Amino acid sequence: MKHLLFPIFKWADHTWVANWIRDSTWAFALLEVFxxxxxxxxxxxxxxxxxxxxxxxxxxxxxxxxASDALPFTGWAMVATVISGSLLFASEAMKCYGSIPFFIKxxxxxxxxxxTFTFHRRLTKASQPSPASKFAAGLxxxxxxxxxLAGRAIAFF
Amino acid sequence: xxxxxxxxxxxxxxxxxxxxxxxxxxxxxLVMLDLRLVGAGIRHIPAADIMHKLKRWYLAxxxxxxxxxxxxxxxxxxxxxxxxxxRIKLIFLALAGLNALFFEIKYVPTMRTWDATGxxxxxxxxxxxxxxxxxxxxxxxGRWTAYGMK
Numbered sequence: 481m482k483h484l485l486f487p488i489f490k491w492a493d494h495t496w497v498a499n500w501i502r503d504s505t506w507a508f509a510l511l512e513v514f515x516x517x518x519x520x521x522x523x524x525x526x527x528x529x530x531x532x533x534x535x536x537x538x539x540x541x542x543x544x545x546x547a548s549d550a551l552p553f554t555g556w557a558m559v560a561t562v563i564s565g566s567l568l569f570a571s572e573a574m575k576c577y578g579s580i581p582f583f584i585k586x587x588x589x590x591x592x593x594x595x596t597f598t599f600h601r602r603l604t605k606a607s608q609p610s611p612a613s614k615f616a617a618g619l620x621x622x623x624x625x626x627x628x629l630a631g632r633a634i635a636f637f
Numbered sequence: 638x639x640x641x642x643x644x645x646x647x648x649x650x651x652x653x654x655x656x657x658x659x660x661x662x663x664x665x666x667l668v669m670l671d672l673r674l675v676g677a678g679i680r681h682i683p684a685a686d687i688m689h690k691l692k693r694w695y696l697a698x699x700x701x702x703x704x705x706x707x708x709x710x711x712x713x714x715x716x717x718x719x720x721x722x723x724r725i726k727l728i729f730l731a732l733a734g735l736n737a738l739f740f741e742i743k744y745v746p747t748m749r750t751w752d753a754t755g756x757x758x759x760x761x762x763x764x765x766x767x768x769x770x771x772x773x774x775x776x777x778x779g780r781w782t783a784y785g786m787k
Contacts, residue, residue, distance in 0.1 A: 509784040513777045516657070520776060523658070524665010528691065537691050538682060545681035550669065552678060628661070629654055636650040 486577065493573035501571035508571060511564045518561030519628060525550040525557065526624055533609050533617035543613075547604040558593075581633035588630055592623035649712065653783075656705040663698030664772050666691050674757055674765030683752040684761075688745070723782040729774030736771060740764045 492498060501507040531537030532546040569576055576582040595616075603609070603616050670687045673679035679687075710717055717723045744751075744761045751758055757765075 509781055512784065513780045516776055516780050517773065519657070520661045520665050521668055522665075523661035524663075524668060527662050527694065528666060528669060531691070531694060537694060538686060540690065541682055541686065549679045549681050553669070553672070625658060628658060632650065632654045632657060636646075 482577075482583070489573045489577040492570040495570055497567060498570035498573065501567060508568070511568050511571075515561055515564040515568060518557045518559075518564060520557075521553055522557035522561055523624060523628065525554040526620060529554070529604060530617035530620050533603065533613040533620075535609060535614075542607050543604060543609055544607050551604065576634065579634050579637065581630045581637055585627055585630035585634065588623055588626045592620075592627055595619065595623060649709075652705045652708050655701055656709060659698045659701030659703075659705060660776065661698075663695045663702055664776070666695040666698070667772065668769065671765040671768045675762050675769070676757060684757075685748045685752050688748070717782070720782050720785055722778045722785055726775055726778035726782055729771050729778060733768060733771035733775060736764055736767045740768075 501511070528537060528550050529547055532539065532541070532543055538546050599612075600616050600620050603613050606613075666687070669679060669682075670684055673682065673684045673687060740761065744758065744764065751761070
């Protein structure tokens with residue numbers, strides 16, 4: 481199964497931008513800094529929204545107010561994280577191909593993105609949380625923190 | 638001997654992960670407060686509510702970040718001491734702290750009043766910008782410190 485994806489890894493590894501990042505002294509470190517900026521804003525804003533779904537934190541404000549303030553920043557943070565992450569990936573695609581945490585991360589990321597833009601999004605559009613909201617908030621936190629955890633593990637294992 | 642190596646394989650990454658996740662929760666929420674102060678995008682939630690209603694959450698994040706940070710520093714104290722990026726990080730961290738203290742003394746007592754009018758005092762706006770810059774500095778130079786030590 482995994483070997484079917486090999487051409488993608490090989491292609492990413494051979495792109496000019498991957499070579500440029502590998503040859504540059506600063507590019508990789510700078511991209512990691514931007515990746516971390518993105519993660520901070522992404523998780524911070526999602527935590528605020530999910531706390532509201534639980535009925536905690538900004539509970540005195542309507543769910544739609546909290547969501548409409550925080551979620552646009554979550555979106556921008558996703559853009560920054562995905563762009564910097566794709567470039568980081570390209571520069572060490574072959575290492576990622578051999579990394580189990582990388583595949584776990586991508587699986588969690590795909591699930592997290594799908595969940596965020598379907599069920600989670602629908603629940604945050606409501607004016608007040610429903611019983612399903614707490615479950616969705618918990619799952620959102622587990623998925624996104626899971627992405628972060630597995631991502632950190634790529635560097636170590 | 639085997640145990641200690643196995644432990645060192647797991648403990649450092651685990652502590653670093655706690656550091657990053659604690660950072661994301663605490664600074665992520667703080668950035669929302671800063672964005673509200675500078676007037677960027679946070680339209681409905683007043684600064685006072687971000688600051689007070691989410692306090693226990695960002696304080697928990699800060700506690701996790703500080704404790705894990707001290708452990709990370711402890712394990713790499715000599716390298717940190719020699720690292721110029723680590724010194725810059727600490728300077729940004731100190732400035733972020735002083736900035737927050739200034740905000741607490743100067744603007745928090747009257748916060749409810751000016752927050753309700755929707756007009757943020759220029760000084761408080763500057764505090765927001767300064768906080769954003771300081772935390773970007775802390776995160777950026779912190780990440781760079783780890784990169785330089787590899």
